[in-house]
Amino acid sequence: MKHLNKLVVAIFMFAGLSSQAQDSNNPWAISFGANAVDGGRVSAAESVKNQFSEYFNAKDFWNIVPSVSYLTVSRHVGDNFSFGVTGSFNKIDKFVTEKSPMNNNDYVVTDIDEMYYAIDGTINYSVGTYFKFIEPVLHIGGGYTFLGDNSAGTVNGGLGFNFWFSEVVGLSVKSTYKHSFEDDRTVMPAHLQHFAGLTFKFGGKDTDGDGIYDKDDACPEVFGLKQYNGCPDTDGDGIIDGDDSCPEEFGLAEFQGCPDTDGDGVANKDDECPEVAGLKTMKGCPDTDGDGIADKEDTCPNEKGPKENKGCPWPDRDGDGVLDKDDRCPDVKGTVANNGCPEVSEEVVKQLNDYAKSILFDTGKSTIKSGSFETLASIKNVMNEYSHARFRIEGHTDSTGRLATNERLSKERAAAVKDYLIANGVDASRLESEGYGPSRPVADNKTAAGRAQNRRTEVVVIK
Template sequence: MKHLNKLLVAVMMVMGLSSHAQDSNNPWAISFGVNAVDTRTSASPEHVDFFPAHFSQPFAVKDNWNILPSLSYIGVSRYVGSGFSVGLQGSVNKIDKYVRFAPNAAGHDARGMIVENPGDLMYYGIDATIKYSFQELIKSKVIDPSLSVGGGYVFFGDSSYGTVNPGAGLTFWFTDAIGLELATKYKWSVSGDREDAAGVPDAPSHFQHTAGLIFKFGGKDTDGDGIYDKDDACPDVAGLKQFNGCPDTDGDGIVDASDACPDVFGLAALNGCPDTDGDGIADKDDACPDVAGLAALKGCPDADGDGVADKDDKCPTVAGPKENGGCPFLDADKDGVLDKDDDCPTVAGPASNRGCPEVTSEALEDLKVQARAIYFNSGKATFKTGDKETPARLDAIKEILKNYPNAKFSIEGHTDSDGSDKLNQKLSEDRAAAVMNALIERGVNVDNLVSKGFGESQPVASNKTAAGKAQNRRTEIKHIGSKYEGKL
């Protein structure tokens, strides 16, 4: 068994070479199984023809083959390209049938064979092989026929000798990496088919058949997607086989690298981007992605066809120039101010006041009367309890103000001289603010109002009489100009 130990050590050393990463898919393979030795091709005492000696009854397993009923061979090989691979194989057997094809010699059986037991000779072999696979040529993923040639060394009992080994094989691949390997080789003795003086075989040529499993390994798959790096267009990112190993995150059939919207399912015509409204403009470039529109308007519709997108068109159903916001040039109130520039398009007013009417003296007088009749609880900024007229006066003021949408008014609070200046100032400010807030709640534009308090500093009557003090406790509303002043 010492030869077998040496053989196994040699094979394991060769296998150790496969631990580093390779560039080809599974370039390394290891195989193991059983082997059979058939010596019927060895020399006979008399001359026989080559073909009968070598090819008669090749499958007489029971009569001719020496088989060790256990794992009896192991091999390792490496693919080197273009269908070629090189390998090393070690085998062990026990010869209890030494068969010679000798139909002209005495003692042969009905088959022309002489079968002898040489005493259970141990057999060891180590062989190096160059093999050519026809699998790529025949374009099969399962059937893998091959031819091989090589050389080896045989330990046959106490003798040893070199051999030249032509051979053939057939592998059936269950998967890309696992298969059943059947092979045969003729191991021609370079020393001649010698026998010793006693007729014991010394260096016979013979057939050796093998059957076993083969496992390919050593391919590199960095991203673990089942596609080897050499065939993977995206070796660092897990992907799909149909895309040569590249990912398609959104599953739209367009690889991420070519997909302008890799995280959203889209259309090939739009480089993988969606088009929700179906207007042929990708959502990412569509200013109105939920409504079909025109490419010239970045995917937005233009109902009146005036070249202004509906979302920007002040008159989306009536055509008008862009400079007029998509509206036609109209002047409904005939005041000489176009509706687009007219803050009061239904009421005539001068251009100096943006088409709105000027605040009249009559309106100001009415505001004065209404505002001065608003009463508060004594010493407070709350409207007088039980006074049913104040809400009506506030409504009247609102109706006046709404006629002047661009006019700005100041709401001013005043007190009599009772109490400290500081207290009166605060009270006047709070009362003015109370009136302003009441008007805002009624719909008056907050931008048109300001509030101020003047305390007791601007009396309109003497504070020495009760009647005078009553007049001084008042609210006034004054027109202070247009909210557009300085902008016209």
């Protein structure tokens, strides 16, 4: 008994560090430990009268087996109630069996040597848990007790305490008064039975393994946090993923968990300019000049202008996206890359070169034959349609004759075409010329037909 008292003191010291699991979470419990049969009680009335004066008189009245001597299995049934079945045994060597003939208030302790067996069913009621670990439990029930060759049914009742030092493990102590239905005390006296042992609760289900039982887990299939009833908060912003519109980005409650990086009152997911503070009316984008056109769509973000001018005070007459002030061809639709002027297409370049192939020169000279003047007029007209495009006239020869002569002749013929076009209305700043002699053949110089193709004038657009 001395060692048991030390164990109780130690449990009290450490039990306060943890809290009790709810029975509804772990509905099953198993308890085992030692029991003591108190042979000093004689009747229900007298047991109450003498309870406190003789309760701890273990030396005179308690019968203890120094081993595990009881086992209890119980099941929580709801509303702080549980039902349990206890089996126990003991070795009885002393019992109060009769009153003293000298004093009617004293009793004779009879030494006996009998085995004690009991099977009891109890209904337990938990009063609640105090200081996070102390749980008083009332119990009532009945059972059957065997003492040597004698046996009797009993009606039982008592009080116990569970001291929980983890959610599922605790120390249980209780005392049960057993009133025998046998009037003859020599057959089966009324008595107290005390229990002390460990209790283990089990049976709780935690599917996601987050330490929160499924019945209390708002997200039982997903690992979560206790403070959110078992639901996850991936981004740690205090808003559970199920209610978080941006579960992987730390955000604000006012934006359902989404961030607002630029602090303009528009959540990033709805903000077309999330890195720059803007206006809600502009979907989070700024409008510096206040013309109702967001800066990112405003060609002139610092100057007010109408929407049809893309936010600029200047028009774009040809509608090619280049404002008239920057458009080199303000009345002709072009491209931004070509400063508002139309690009010279591959079809137009092919047309120019079809004309250029038919330009003829006097043999061995750079003089243009008069029959080619009409062709040159057509070339001029096409070039002037693309008034801001620049062109290079290239001259080529076949491989017949000396290389130096051919290179000089190709340069002179290209220059002659350029000069003719300038003289007839093409801006000189738009033209240049070059000769390459026989270095860039397009056909075989070994045949007359091939050499004829290699003697040519070409027009190239300068990008």
